[in-house]
Amino acid sequence: MMRRRVLITGASAGIGVALARVYAEKGWDLILTARREAAMQALAAEIRAAHGVDAAVIAADLSEEDAPERLIEEIAARGLTVDGLINNAGFSRTTGFLATEPQAHAAMIRVMLSAPVALSRLVLPGMVERGFGRVINVASLAGQMPATGGDTLYGPIKSFLIKASQGLWLETRGTGVHVTALCPGYTLTEFHDVNGSREQVSSAYPAWMWQTADHVARVAHDSCEADRPRVTPGLANNVLAALGKLLPDDVALRIVAGHARRLGRI
């Protein structure tokens, strides 16, 4: 059987690590990328031993402007083909738009928006030509809400990823390429440690609202295989997503404001 290889960004922690394990379990070879090389080398060794697949590691900082191009060049130089792309690297900033340095905003946009666009554009022509491809853009439930108070750019960036994925899904229909926007709700990873809100989110939201990264990764894999353009894991998250769509904006905004206040973000 022909072996497939998936490039996973943000593969040193959280959902990216879970996705790497799930894809390896399904027989895919991997290319892992993030900044922390040691964590990825340890994961690659674990995965090779557990599943007998190949796992390449390429350290990259996606906040650097030409990082996507350099990453794809390095992959080509190693003679590897990208059959699957998972744009997962990301973080949030809860310090407020005005209190955040412009360079930090630019870095967030590069990692979470420009890099997924650039990487998709670089690998999709080859996928279409070969008649097979998988692209997952890790968006968020937040992208289905009218706003993300105190983390002003996060929601719009994730909304962009959802819309762009749906557009690509339409554009690549019938080519053998599947494109899926994954919209997780609260997921147990390093995410809320990185943005410094672990204590607030743990006390504000009950255990049942939290999903494991493994569950989210399995939903992502299965939904992309099923060629679903968007998936939100979990019933509660789907109810919230539906409310975000159905409620008038001013009502939804007031609910979002209550959420942001509870977390001390506005």
Ligand SMILES: NC(=O)c1ccc[n+]([C@@H]2O[C@H](COP(=O)([O-])OP(=O)(O)OC[C@H]3O[C@@H](n4cnc5c(N)ncnc54)[C@H](OP(=O)(O)O)[C@@H]3O)[C@@H](O)[C@H]2O)c1
């Ligand atoms: N956890 C949640 O509740 C939740 C909910 C909805 C959506 N999401 C989304 O899920 C995705 C994964 O997040 P997670 O929860 O797994 O968070 P996480 O545990 O903090 O992992 C984030 C990953 O992104 C990588 N990353 C961050 N900045 C990077 C940069 N400049 N260059 C390259 N890689 C970078 C990190 O690697 P290095 O630090 O090694 O570079 C890490 O591997 C994100 O897009 C996030 O927005 C998370």
